[in-house]
Amino acid sequence: MExxxxxxxxxxxxxLLIVLHELGHFIPAKLFKTRVEKFYLFFDVxxxxxxKKIGETVYGIGWLPLGGYVKIAGMIDExxxxxxxxxxPQPWEFRSKPAWQRLIIMLGGVxxxxxxxxxxxxxxxxAYGDTDVDAHSLKGGYWIENKLLQDIGFKTGxxxxxxxxxxxxxxSELRQSIIExxxxxxxxxxxxxxxxxxxxxxxxxxxxxxxxHGFFELRIPFMVAAVSDSSLNKGVDLKEGDILKAxxxxxxxxxxxxKDTLLPLKNQTVDVTVQRGDDTFVRALQVDxxxxxxxxxxxxxxxxxxxGYFTIINKEYTFGESIGVGATKFKDQVASYWGQxxxxxxxxxxxxxxxxxxxxxxxIFPATWSWPDFWQLTAFLSIMLGVLNLLPxxxxxxxxxxxxxYEIISGRKPSDKFLENAQMVGFFLLIALVLFxxxxxxxxxxxx
Numbered sequence: 049m050e051x052x053x054x055x056x057x058x059x060x061x062x063x064l065l066i067v068l069h070e071l072g073h074f075i076p077a078k079l080f081k082t083r084v085e086k087f088y089l090f091f092d093v094x095x096x097x098x099x100k101k102i103g104e105t106v107y108g109i110g111w112l113p114l115g116g117y118v119k120i121a122g123m124i125d126e127x128x129x130x131x132x133x134x135x136x137p138q139p140w141e142f143r144s145k146p147a148w149q150r151l152i153i154m155l156g157g158v159x160x161x162x163x164x165x166x167x168x169x170x171x172x173x174x175a176y177g178d179t180d181v182d183a184h185s186l187k188g189g190y191w192i193e194n195k196l197l198q199d200i201g202f203k204t205g206x207x208x209x210x211x212x213x214x215x216x217x218x219x220s221e222l223r224q225s226i227i228e229x230x231x232x233x234x235x236x237x238x239x240x241x242x243x244x245x246x247x248x249x250x251x252x253x254x255x256x257x258x259x260x261h262g263f264f265e266l267r268i269p270f271m272v273a274a275v276s277d278s279s280l281n282k283g284v285d286l287k288e289g290d291i292l293k294a295x296x297x298x299x300x301x302x303x304x305x306x307k308d309t310l311l312p313l314k315n316q317t318v319d320v321t322v323q324r325g326d327d328t329f330v331r332a333l334q335v336d337x338x339x340x341x342x343x344x345x346x347x348x349x350x351x352x353x354x355x356g357y358f359t360i361i362n363k364e365y366t367f368g369e370s371i372g373v374g375a376t377k378f379k380d381q382v383a384s385y386w387g388q389x390x391x392x393x394x395x396x397x398x399x400x401x402x403x404x405x406x407x408x409x410x411x412i413f414p415a416t417w418s419w420p421d422f423w424q425l426t427a428f429l430s431i432m433l434g435v436l437n438l439l440p441x442x443x444x445x446x447x448x449x450x451x452x453x454y455e456i457i458s459g460r461k462p463s464d465k466f467l468e469n470a471q472m473v474g475f476f477l478l479i480a481l482v483l484f485x486x487x488x489x490x491x492x493x494x495x496x
Contacts, residue, residue, distance in 0.1 A: 050415040057413040059113070061426045063089055065161070065433055066116035072160030073118050073153055080149045083140040086119035114406075114482075120153070124467045143464075147456045154448045161434030165381070168427035170374030176420055177364040178373075181219035181266065181349070183208075185359035190222075191265040191304045196252055201243045204304055207235040208264060218361065219266065226263050228387045250391060251398015268357060269293070270303045271346045279342025280334040287324065288346065291355070294321035303345055311339040381428060385435050405486030442467075442474025 067089055077084050084105050092099070092110035099108030110116075122141025137144045142153070189205040192198065210216055210233035211225040225232075227250070232243045246252070270292040275282055294300055295318050300309050310318075313335045320333045320341075333341055353360045365373055391399040404411075409429065414421050438446040447470070455461045462470075 053417050054413045058410045068160050069157040070116050070118045072156035076153045076156045082142050083121035089116045124471055151452045154445050158434040158437050161430045165427040165430040166378040168423050169377045170370050173365050173373040174370035180361050182359040182361050183216045188267040191267045194262050209233050248398040251401045254402035267302045268352050273344040273346030276342040291323040293323050310335050314339045381431050403485050405489045407489035442470035443478050447474050
């Protein structure tokens with residue numbers, strides 16, 4: 049069931065983005081009276097799952113879910129229709145239109161992607177507001193179990209107050225900083241100090257096993273989610289939501305402290321202080337040979353906030369305010385993604401090792417259906433699609449834009465032969481990038 053939920057979200061989001069992106073090319077093409085021969089969701093290699101001709105355009109759904117396309121008459125694109133290009137230009141063809149019209153047609157897709165993302169952020173701000181953890185309210189700093197972060201110099205209990213010299217106000221800001229953070233300002237034992245991140249941090253992080261990728265986690269109490277069926281404590285009166293407060297009268301306020309506390313108590317019975325609502329009582333629990341209680345931990349941020357571990361910030365916005373909030377979030381996300389690309393294309397950072405393909409995108413969707421999560425992820429993917437399509441690579445929109453700008457500035461149009469060769473180079477480059485990204489996914493699945 050989890051797989052069905054994830055794949056449904058993945059395909060719905062991907063389909064929505066592809067259709068709207070291609071619609072961004074289709075609409076200005078039609079406005080400028082340019083013939084659009086095909087409008088396809090997914091690729092129709094050899095055959096289509098569905099197709100129907102309406103007017104001069106064939107609308108269809110292909111079987112290969114790697115994207116989509118519109119085939120515009122008289123345009124040198126991935127179809128490499130040399131027969132059509134060998135004929136004299138026709139008034140309805142792309143190549144016959146003024147350069148400024150062709151530029152608008154080519155920019156239509158990414159324009160729609162960016163507008164979609166901005167609108168989603170605005171609507172999300174109005175409908176849901178913002179909920180976050182106040183970074184200044186943490187009582188015990190952060191839980192840091194990631195071995196790489198520990199080797200760099202971080203420790204559990206550190207209070208992280210700034211990234212790259214910019215003050216951290218919310219937990220989400222800290223979480224998002226892991227990609228672009230070059231240095232962190234922390235407070236440890238009341239003293240402020242700075243930790244510099246190694247240049248190849250992202251490369252080292254990508255080389256770690258997937259289950260060791262935890263970053264800066266909130267320090268929370270041990271709240272009971274369920275008792276394992278194989279646990280020695282299966283019959284003990286423990287309920288979901290109980291908070292384990294102390295062991296043998298020794299306070300253990302954070303979940304991250306239980307491992308070291310229980311290891312010396314292997315195969316022993318311990319008295320555990322339990323809080324249930326407003327009541328506190330003691331239960332005798334058995335520690336197994338691995339130093340564990342056999343209890344699954346749970347998470348409830350509101351409950352932890354009520355217990356005083358941190359403060360949750362809830363903000364609601366008027367319709368007018370949501371426009372500004374959404375626009376700011378859109379701007380920040382675009383800037384952040386450009387920064388990520390900069391690191392990916394810089395070999396010294398090793399960030400290219402973390403590049404993923406379709407499986408990586410599939411994995412970011414949650415296993416339970418959540419419309420807020422779905423729309424947040426769709427907005428991010430829309431930005432990603434827009435930014436990637438702007439790269440000046442022939443076969444991408446950005447490649448076409450690059451040649452059109454050259455034509456507008458110089459007054460000279462590149463020859464069709466040159467554009468065909470450039471398209472082929474760009475196509476093979478894109479294939480190499482797709483193979484690399486999806487190869488990374490396969491490597492991680494098999495060896496990490």
